[in-house]
Amino acid sequence: MSELSPEATPLRRPRFVTAVPGPKATAIIQRSEGAVSTSYTRDYPLVAEKGEGCWITDPDDNEFLDMTSGIAVCSTGHCHPSVVRAIQEQAGKLIHMSGTDFYYAPQSRLAHRMANIGAVRGDKHRVYFGNSGTEANECALKLARHKTGRYGIIGFLGSFHGRSLGSVSVTSSRAIQRARFGPLVPGVFHSLYPDPLRHGADATPRALEHLDLVLSKLITPEEVAAILVEPIQGEGGYIIPPDSFLIALRELCDKHGILLMFDEVQSGMGRTGKMFAWQHSGVAPDVISLAKGIASGMPLSATISSAEIMSWPPGAHASTFGGNPVSCAASWATLDLLEGGLVHNAAVVGDRFQAMLAEGLKNHPRVGEVRGRGLMVAVELVKDRESLARDGELRNAVVMRAFDKGLLILGCGPNSIRFAPALVLNEAEATVAAEIFIDVLNELS
Numbered sequence: 001m002s003e004l005s006p007e008a009t010p011l012r013r014p015r016f017v018t019a020v021p022g023p024k025a026t027a028i029i030q031r032s033e034g035a036v037s038t039s040y041t042r043d044y045p046l047v048a049e050k051g052e053g054c055w056i057t058d059p060d061d062n063e064f065l066d067m068t069s070g071i072a073v074c075s076t077g078h079c080h081p082s083v084v085r086a087i088q089e090q091a092g093k094l095i096h097m098s099g100t101d102f103y104y105a106p107q108s109r110l111a112h113r114m115a116n117i118g119a120v121r122g123d124k125h126r127v128y129f130g131n132s133g134t135e136a137n138e139c140a141l142k143l144a145r146h147k148t149g150r151y152g153i154i155g156f157l158g159s160f161h162g163r164s165l166g167s168v169s170v171t172s173s174r175a176i177q178r179a180r181f182g183p184l185v186p187g188v189f190h191s192l193y194p195d196p197l198r199h200g201a202d203a204t205p206r207a208l209e210h211l212d213l214v215l216s217k218l219i220t221p222e223e224v225a226a227i228l229v230e231p232i233q234g235e236g237g238y239i240i241p242p243d244s245f246l247i248a249l250r251e252l253c254d255k256h257g258i259l260l261m262f263d264e265v266q267s268g269m270g271r272t273g274k275m276f277a278w279q280h281s282g283v284a285p286d287v288i289s290l291a292k293g294i295a296s297g298m299p300l301s302a303t304i305s306s307a308e309i310m311s312w313p314p315g316a317h318a319s320t321f322g323g324n325p326v327s328c329a330a331s332w333a334t335l336d337l338l339e340g341g342l343v344h345n346a347a348v349v350g351d352r353f354q355a356m357l358a359e360g361l362k363n364h365p366r367v368g369e370v371r372g373r374g375l376m377v378a379v380e381l382v383k384d385r386e387s388l389a390r391d392g393e394l395r396n397a398v399v400m401r402a403f404d405k406g407l408l409i410l411g412c413g414p415n416s417i418r419f420a421p422a423l424v425l426n427e428a429e430a431t432v433a434a435e436i437f438i439d440v441l442n443e444l445s
């Protein structure tokens with residue numbers, strides 16, 4: 001992928017032809033508001049009409065620089081021509097035949113490729129296909145219980161694993177996501193996730209001390225089927241744990257026959273500048289959950305483990321739509337692009353983008369930290385640098401004001417901004433995004 005220098009390329013900027021939302025967008029919003037579930041969260045009134053690369057055009061022809069990629073999904077950029085071609089060709093041949101009951105080439109060849117991509121420990125792997133991140137985790141959770149015959153699942157405070165009942169039972173990112181749905185799936189215990197910003201070198205020891213309490217006061221290690229953890233916490237705030245934390249989890253799991261399961265639904269598929277975020281630490285999981293960026297926007301998820309672990313009997317787990325031919329074709333084209341340069345681009349442009357933010361915000365009193373790996377980048381906003389008191393209000397105001405200026409960003413955790421653009425982001429686009437963001441923050445604080 002080309003890494004464009006800002007000098008060589010005229011800087012494309014967001015462009016407005018109407019106030020936002022304009023008349024056409026407003027009509028769509030009004031229709032939607034009257035008909036869709038009230039549980040949807042829309043932080044600002046963006047109506048997407050067309051997408052190309054890192055740009056979204058709304059129905060009134062306003063153009064936005066998209067640093068969300070549809071929440072870390074459109075990894076190859078909106079409507080990458082190779083992905084569009086793959087989808088169109090496959091849709092003309094076969095759209096659905098239920099891949100858990102019948103065979104078709106797009107699924108079998110993708111399964112073979114994913115089984116050999118080095119996603120987990122061991123050398124012979126198997127893949128289960130679903131449609132979403134939560135389904136990938138449901139599979140992982142069921143597999144862990146089925147394989148070990150144990151019931152316990154350890155999750156971490158701040159984690160997000162999805163919204164179906166199994167996954168939401170392990171999720172603990174915001175109480176509203178669990179409220180009034182109880183009793184949730186029993187056997188789930190939550191432990192502390194490290195917070196290197198606030199606890200520095202103590203972050204791992206504190207988290208492990210808490211885990212030790214869970215495993216001595218609440219459940220014995222011999223009853224634990226799996227530890228489910230995000231190697232970089234996503235919705236929880238793009239928190240990067242020290243390697244020592246993941247290493248300790250690996251050792252604990254090996255000692256007690258517990259499966260170590262990484263939820264890489266958000267951090268996987270090249271986003272961090274490596275195919276999987278765990279590769280930065282070298283700690284490989286037994287089971288991995290993947291979705292979001294795996295098929296550039298088509299619904300697909302994969303749960304991968306060793307063939308020895310994924311050896312449950314026919315009928316134990318399946319899905320009508322999982323791994324449908326069109327999603328598999330999109331995923332194949334996505335992998336070609338990721339392996340063909342986009343993972344590398346995420347590392348290079350991600351480093352540049354982080355450096356621009358760090359430089360532009362280095363003395364900013366409201367910035368607790370700029371952090372990230374590759375194109376999984378966050379800025380944590382605080383009331384002041386000494387107390388590091390979280391400033392969620394400022395964060396929300398920044399997200400909204402950035403939208404007014406044509407920059408699409410999202411929050412994560414209680415007080416962080418996340419940048420999760422398509423991995424095609426070039427340096428010119430990164431420069432524009434950093435400039436707008438820094439201007440907005442200066443204006444509001």
Ligand code: PLP
Nearest residue numbers: 132133134160161162234265266
């Ligand atoms: N796991 C992680 C780490 C996620 O970030 C998400 C979604 O944000 C999910 C699981 C759930 O994915 P989905 O919304 O596709 O079910």
